[in-house]
Amino acid sequence: MTDTQRRFVAVNREYCKTYGYDPSELLGNEFTMVVPGEQREAAARLHDEFLFREQGEVTGEWRVVRKDGSIRTILVTVGRLELDDTPYKITTVYDMRGRSLASNLDENQHNALREVNHRVKNHLNSLKHAVPQGNSGWISLSVKSAGTHIEARVSDSGPGLPADYLGQNRETLGMQIVTAIVGQHDGEFYVEDAETSTFLVRLPRLMD
Numbered sequence: 001m002t003d004t005q006r007r008f009v010a011v012n013r014e015y016c017k018t019y020g021y022d023p024s025e026l027l028g029n030e031f032t033m034v035v036p037g038e039q040r041e042a043a044a045r046l047h048d049e050f051l052f053r054e055q056g057e058v059t060g061e062w063r064v065v066r067k068d069g070s071i072r073t074i075l076v077t078v079g080r081l082e083l084d085d086t087p088y089k090i091t092t093v094y095d096m097r098g099r100s101l102a103s104n105l106d107e108n109q110h111n112a113l114r115e116v117n118h119r120v121k122n123h124l125n126s127l128k129h130a131v132p133q134g135n136s137g138w139i140s141l142s143v144k145s146a147g148t149h150i151e152a153r154v155s156d157s158g159p160g161l162p163a164d165y166l167g168q169n170r171e172t173l174g175m176q177i178v179t180a181i182v183g184q185h186d187g188e189f190y191v192e193d194a195e196t197s198t199f200l201v202r203l204p205r206l207m208d
Contacts, residue, residue, distance in 0.1 A: 001081070002089045004051055006030045006044060009088065018074065018095045020067035031091075034064045036071065051087045054080060149187075150205055155198035161191060 001010040008026045016023055019034050026033075031047070032040040039062070049055055062076050072095060079090040143152045182189040187203040 002031050002047065002091070004048075004087060006032065006047055015093060018066075018072070018093055019064065025067070034066075036063055036065050039063065047089060050078060050080065051089055145205070146202070148205055149202045152201045152203075153192065153198055155193070155196045158197055161194040161197050 001008070003009050007028055007030055011023050011026050013023075016026065019026070021034075032044055035043045043062075060076060062074055063071055064074055065071060075094040077092045079092075081088045081090055138157050140155045141152070143150065145151075178189055182201055182203070185203050187201060189199070189201050192198045192200040
């Protein structure tokens with residue numbers, strides 16, 4: 001994830017592995033350090049246009065420079081996240097080892113990569129909306145076995161939910177997706193505790 005100054009503000013292990021760096025070597029530095037010299041100006045321009053005008057960046061292949069100086073081709077997808085009215089760019093990369101997009105990804109894999117990027121953005125947005133601006137807080141996820149079912153609970157320290165939250169929001173895209181996925185597995189999904197925003201998903205166990 002990069003900020004409006006083009007600096008890395010968050011990186012994960014696999015991202016660092018792609019470039020051969022430790023997290024401490026990337027965080028706080030401009031992302032253009034992993035872009036070949038002749039592409040840096042264009043990459044910086046696209047980055048700024050995406051953050052400030054929400055245009056310019058698209059999924060595609062990029063050549064990048066690893067710490068050891070070697071060149072690799074990666075497939076990039078991007079997302080935009082706002083925290084406290086400040087935009088950030090979320091980048092997901094797929095290491096293609098110098099081969100072409102057509103020889104590495106079929107349509108399903110390409111769509112899966114987009115979905116990973118989308119899910120990362122959604123998880124970060126959950127942090128944005130779960131806790132009131134300027135306050136500290138927490139988000140909890142637990143999974144346990146409950147007889148013939150598996151129960152997953154998600155809760156947070158935010159302001160809570162209206163009593164009829166699910167009824168009011170059943171038609172939103174997010175709720176439709178959750179309901180559909182849980183339904184495909186013959187499970188249940190409901191608000192267990194509105195005060196602590198606790199959602200419960202119950203899925204039948206696969207029995208031997």
